[in-house]
Amino acid sequence: MDVGYYALLSQVTGVHIAAGQCLAEGQQRRVTEIAETVRSVSDPVNRGNFRSLHSTAFTTPEPFEFQPHHGDKVYTSF
Numbered sequence: 001m002d003v004g005y006y007a008l009l010s011q012v013t014g015v016h017i018a019a020g021q022c023l024a025e026g027q028q029r030r031v032t033e034i035a036e037t038v039r040s041v042s043d044p045v046n047r048g049n050f051r052s053l054h055s056t057a058f059t060t061p062e063p064f065e066f067q068p069h070h071g072d073k074v075y076t077s078f
Contacts, residue, residue, distance in 0.1 A: 040046055051058050068074050 066074065
């Protein structure tokens with residue numbers, strides 16, 4: 001009876017350790033992928049391409065004239 005218990009305990013411990021190693025390896029792969037992505041975005045050429053593809057997000061909005069609502073007073077002390 002004791003031999004079977006220790007064999008089962010050994011197998012369960014081995015599975016637990018293997019699962020932990022797989023988890024750690026997966027996390028390390030994701031960290032490496034994120035680091036590579038950040039490095040590729042840091043390249044000035046890629047940064048310029050990204051900005052040109054998404055130009056509306058990186059432009060300043062057009063100025064607009066403030067129109068008061070229902071008699072709001074407008075103070076211009078600039």
